[in-house]
Amino acid sequence: MSNTGKLTGKLIISGQIELKTGLHIGTNKDTLEIGGVDNPVIRDPLTREPYIPGSSLKGKLRSLLERAQFSAQPYDNIEQFYNKTMTTGNILVRHHECSDESCTVCRLFGASTGAGINENRPGRLITEDCRMTGESKEQLEAIDTGLYLTEQKSENTLDRITSAANPRQQERVPRGTSFSFTLIYTADTTPNNNLFKADIRSLFTALRLLEDDALGGSGSRGYGRIAFKDLKAAYRPLEYYTEAKDEVIISQNGETLMAYAEKVLSTLE
Ligand SMILES: [Zn+2]
Numbered sequence: 001m002s003n004t005g006k007l008t009g010k011l012i013i014s015g016q017i018e019l020k021t022g023l024h025i026g027t028n029k030d031t032l033e034i035g036g037v038d039n040p041v042i043r044d045p046l047t048r049e050p051y052i053p054g055s056s057l058k059g060k061l062r063s064l065l066e067r068a069q070f071s072a073q074p075y076d077n078i079e080q081f082y083n084k085t086m087t088t089g090n091i092l093v094r095h096h097e098c099s100d101e102s103c104t105v106c107r108l109f110g111a112s113t114g115a116g117i118n119e120n121r122p123g124r125l126i127t128e129d130c131r132m133t134g135e136s137k138e139q140l141e142a143i144d145t146g147l148y149l150t151e152q153k154s155e156n157t158l159d160r161i162t163s164a165a166n167p168r169q170q171e172r173v174p175r176g177t178s179f180s181f182t183l184i185y186t187a188d189t190t191p192n193n194n195l196f197k198a199d200i201r202s203l204f205t206a207l208r209l210l211e212d213d214a215l216g217g218s219g220s221r222g223y224g225r226i227a228f229k230d231l232k233a234a235y236r237p238l239e240y241y242t243e244a245k246d247e248v249i250i251s252q253n254g255e256t257l258m259a260y261a262e263k264v265l266s267t268l269e
Helices: 054-072 104-109 134-141 194-211 238-242 257-268
Strands: 009-019 084-088 091-095 125-127 130-132 151-158 165-172 178-187 226-237 248-251
Touching: 054 091, 054 104, 054 125, 054 194, 104 194, 130 134, 134 178, 178 194, 194 226, 194 257, 226 238, 226 257, 248 257
Parallel strands: none
Antiparallel strands: 009 178, 009 226, 084 091, 125 178, 130 178, 151 165, 226 248
């Protein structure tokens, strides 16, 4: 059984994502505006503010955690671990899903039937869309870049023989901008259970790996470096919802991400 069928509480982890370098999360070309930039960033249709889709954050966290888990455990071959295939357009995307109860990737992010998995496994993690903070919005509104809350970055590809430049424009959210993020972990065991602990440790490992990786496009060219800041964990046991019992709040106070994860777990034990 990969799911106890229980709901014992929620651990809500929130904080800020600070951009260390410019961020480009692109949008579908169909939504291009007339007179818009070549490669626009995704924006909220109502407010026009750039945001980080929860799906982008989730996808990156999952892929980093899958690769870390594949490295840490013995598997016969790469296809045995990356056992699921998806075809988007004509691009083959391989990833991992399994029915192993102790697999934190599939516990956090879920797995669906097929490739030896008999039952759907709902993920325990919700990643919300990340909104720009009010402070960052104010700062960016005060700068005239010609674009609303973003900047335009010019890049060149050089012909190797003639040195002719092939310029292009990328829209990106400037370095220094902050977004609010919220991750909701739905617990089906109590916080002193080893599965709960393994899930939370894996989640923080993924956050830490992402800090040394990149979010969005053009990561190898320096885009999308981020840091997680000012974390707060609120644990709401089932009684919070049924009997108005207090939540337990644990704030990050200068600890590294992994040390903070241990503080959260030891406080809740
Ligand atoms: Zn798995």
